[in-house]
Amino acid sequence: MDLQLMRRNWLARLLLERLIRLIWLVPLAMAGLFTLVSLAPVDPVQAYVGARVAQVGPEQRAAIAEAWGLNAPAPERFWLWLSHLAAGDFGTSITYNAPVLDLIAQRAGASLALIGTAFFLALALGFSLGLLAAAMRGRWPDRLIRGLAVVLSASPGFWIAILLISVFAVGLGWLPACCATPPGLTAAETSLGARLTHLILPAVTVSVVGISALILHSRARAVAFLESPAARHLAAHGASRLRLAFRYGARHALGPALTVHLAGAGELVGGSVLAETIFAWPGLGQATVRAATGADAPLLLGIALATLLFVFCGNLLADIAARLADPRLREMR
Amino acid sequence: MLRVTALSVRFRRHDGSHATALSGLELTLARGEVIGLVGGSGAGKSLVAEALMGLLPGNAEVSGQITRDGQRLAPGQLALAPQGIDALDPLTRLGDQICRFARLAGQPPPDLPAALARLGLPETAARAFPHELSGGMAKRALIATALATGAGFLIADEPTLGLDPETADRILALLAGLAAQGHGVCVISHDLPRLIAIAGRITILQEGRMVETAMAGDFTGGDLRHPFSRALWAAQSWTGADLPC
Known part of the structure; x- marks a missing residue:
């Protein structure tokens, strides 16, 4: 293909390739998840009945199972779910007794706010600390930053969350430890400042997942640039190490850092499930846990589909970011 | 005028001893002039450029003087085109x-x-x-x-390395043109036959030591003084014409 044409078309070609991948990926992933949910040892009727077990007789249980279509074979249920999905009907959650699509729409905003804040927090901190460590390579700031990265990577998310709650919520009383709004108030009744205050601890908890990898990755890429002939050429003409790292090396490190960070969107989602549970954050993560424990197949499948699309978009953005940062990648097939 | 006096470089080893990589180099370069720096691989040619540009690693010890018009060389007065x-x-x-x-x-x-x-x-x-x-x-x-x-002064480190003869000639003509515009140009090269076409003086290095500085005509006229210089010229100007068929 003509070089000029390839230059112009790299984005269109990438989008087309990823669209084709999405077409076979979604049904395959859905079939796998549906199989797992079908094989789960949790009885959805039992989970629905819960503590009212004494009040619900076998006939009523059978009626519920019949109404939900649980008596049909798994392939038939899967096909039914797929055909409804194609018509835009995601089904009804048996846990929340509400349409799955409405539930996802209601809760996605809170999750996206949490994941988005954590994403940018981790990127800003991890990237700049990585560049600083590279510029100060071998000196005490470098050792300190690398030590921090190792400690963070070895710290489980739930432990970080407990530590943050005990220090900033219980000990100092600076930040709330629960929910997206103060108790008894809706989001509309809460000021932006108060909502942001509630976001801090969950966002920090989720961001910890990505910070250490970003620090170490950005540092490694910036060090590789600082040792390159291109950096030596700049240094020969007066560029300082800080200038080399933060001004000229940043682009060399940003592309790979964004790639790693965006490709790790799945980890962010996983971290948000944990954080939403600990901090009672009203997002999709919390709903996922309830759907899983309640064998709420429609909700679980709906959330899984939304998560799949989210992670897929993250990976796609990672590919685009890598090509924007490094023009040589645009010509690779 | 750029003047390099008694430039020496030695590297400190882990055991505290030193390895001398360059000793006692003397160079002068005037504006409007092209000079050459030649030698075999490992002779220290690129090391000279790195020492002049302050690119040597922390265990390097550089001695000697680098001046421009009698003053200590300031940043921005000397530029390098790396190889x-x-x-x-x-x-x-x-x-x-x-x-x-x-x-x-x-x-x-x-x-x-x-x-x-x-x-x-x-x-x-x-x-x-x-x-x-x-x-x-x-x-x-x-x-x-x-x-x-x-x-005002430029070091071109192996500017013709890896290029076809026609392109190499064009690059060297370009450097000569820069000198004609008033730059002082020092060309580090393996390509001695091409270098003598543009350089007035050529300094020859052997294993970190300057063996002689010759005029371009000394190569073609057979007036080289040092045996290494003669051997280097003989090796590079040999065309293979006397090979038995």
């Missing part, structure tokens, strides 16, 4: 790189079309990334980055 085209930033367009070097030296933004045309590069090269340039264009691009600093 490898990997010295260009692979992620940055050439025009931006040239401006970057001008900024580093405190120079105003250069007139890019003129800066490129001066080196025989098309105006479109400003938008090109290094991997889109040919070898000869990349070599000229490296010289363009060095010239953007506004330095």
Whole structure:
């Protein structure tokens, strides 16, 4: 293909390739998840009945199972779910007794706010600390930053969350430890400042997942640039190490850092499930846990589909970011 | 006039002993002049450039004097065009790189079309990334980055390495042209037969020591004094014509 044409078309070609991948990926992933949910040892009727077990007789249980279509074979249920999905009907959650699509729409905003804040927090901190460590390579700031990265990577998310709650919520009383709004108030009744205050601890908890990898990755890429002939050429003409790292090396490190960070969107989602549970954050993560424990197949499948699309978009953005940062990648097939 | 006096470089080893890599180099370079620095591989040619540009690692000990018009050499007065085209930033367009070097030296933004045309590069090269340039264009691009600093003296380290004869001749003619415009140019090269066509004086290094500084005519006239210089010239000017058929 003509070089000029390839230059112009790299984005269109990438989008087309990823669209084709999405077409076979979604049904395959859905079939796998549906199989797992079908094989789960949790009885959805039992989970629905819960503590009212004494009040619900076998006939009523059978009626519920019949109404939900649980008596049909798994392939038939899967096909039914797929055909409804194609018509835009995601089904009804048996846990929340509400349409799955409405539930996802209601809760996605809170999750996206949490994941988005954590994403940018981790990127800003991890990237700049990585560049600083590279510029100060071998000196005490470098050792300190690398030590921090190792400690963070070895710290489980739930432990970080407990530590943050005990220090900033219980000990100092600076930040709330629960929910997206103060108790008894809706989001509309809460000021932006108060909502942001509630976001801090969950966002920090989720961001910890990505910070250490970003620090170490950005540092490694910036060090590789600082040792390159291109950096030596700049240094020969007066560029300082800080200038080399933060001004000229940043682009060399940003592309790979964004790639790693965006490709790790799945980890962010996983971290948000944990954080939403600990901090009672009203997002999709919390709903996922309830759907899983309640064998709420429609909700679980709906959330899984939304998560799949989210992670897929993250990976796609990672590919685009890598090509924007490094023009040589645009010509690779 | 750029003057290098008794330039020596030694490296400190882990056990505290030292390895001398260059000793007692003497060079002078006037504006409008091209000089050459030649020697075998490992003779210390590129080391001279690194020592002059302050690029040596922390365990290097440099002694000697580098002056310009009798004053200590200041940053921005000497520029280097390195030998490898990997010295260009692979992620940055050439025009931006040239401006970057001008900024580093405190120079105003250069007139890019003129800066490129001066080196025989098309105006479109400003938008090109290094991997889109040919070898000869990349070599000229490296010289363009060095010239953007506004330095009056230029070191070109192996500017013809890896180029075909025609392109190599063009690059050397370009360097000679820069000298004609008032730059002092020091060319480090293996390519002795081509170098004598443009350099007035040529300093020959052997294992870190300067064996002699000869005039270009001394090579063709058979007036070289040192046996190593004669052997180097004999090896490089040999065409293979006397091989038995």
